[in-house]
Amino acid sequence: MAESDVETGDIAISYTGRSADDYMNQVQQNQRTFQQAAARNATKSIFSTLLRDPPYSHHPTLHPAQQLNFKLITDLLASIRTSDIPDVISSLGPEERNVMMKYLYQCMERPEDVNCAFVLSWHEKLVESEGVGGIMRVMTDPRSAAL
Numbered sequence: 027m028a029e030s031d032v033e034t035g036d037i038a039i040s041y042t043g044r045s046a047d048d049y050m051n052q053v054q055q056n057q058r059t060f061q062q063a064a065a066r067n068a069t070k071s072i073f074s075t076l077l078r079d080p081p082y083s084h085h086p087t088l089h090p091a092q093q094l095n096f097k098l099i100t101d102l103l104a105s106i107r108t109s110d111i112p113d114v115i116s117s118l119g120p121e122e123r124n125v126m127m128k129y130l131y132q133c134m135e136r137p138e139d140v141n142c143a144f145v146l147s148w149h150e151k152l153v154e155s156e157g158v159g160g161i162m163r164v165m166t167d168p169r170s171a172a173l
Contacts (some may be wrong), residue, residue, distance in 0.1 A: 048082040049091040069105045077122040082172040099129045111151040127164045
């Protein structure tokens with residue numbers, strides 16, 4: 027299947043071919059994982075899990091999963107001390123760092139929803155790690171607007 031939004035009857039399928047219900051179940055599982063990690067003060071260890079396979083789609087049926095995932099990612103980013111950001115970034119793979127950059131830009135587009143100070147701290151450290159290539163990959167990836 028090509029990477030695009032497809033509508034089959036009443037079911038919206040995302041860029042990856044997964045349904046809105048599949049993504050909502052995944053995001054809800056990730057939310058439980060985050061809550062358990064937060065209770066143990068171990069949120070640094072779950073970044074890869076939460077950044078893997080985000081719900082990309084422009085279809086309205088995926089918006090609830092996207093909104094919940096956005097909140098989950100912003101809560102996760104806010105839970106990390108500034109001094110720990112480089113360690114978290116270095117523990118991520120290239121695709122996970124790209125997804126993180128996409129979420130950081132989404133945060134910047136929604137200053138009413140997040141504290142921009144921590145977003146800028148993350149952005150600074152991620153650019154130090156990835157260089158301008160990280161910015162260019164996000165700007166040229168058509169899926170960036172579909173988060």
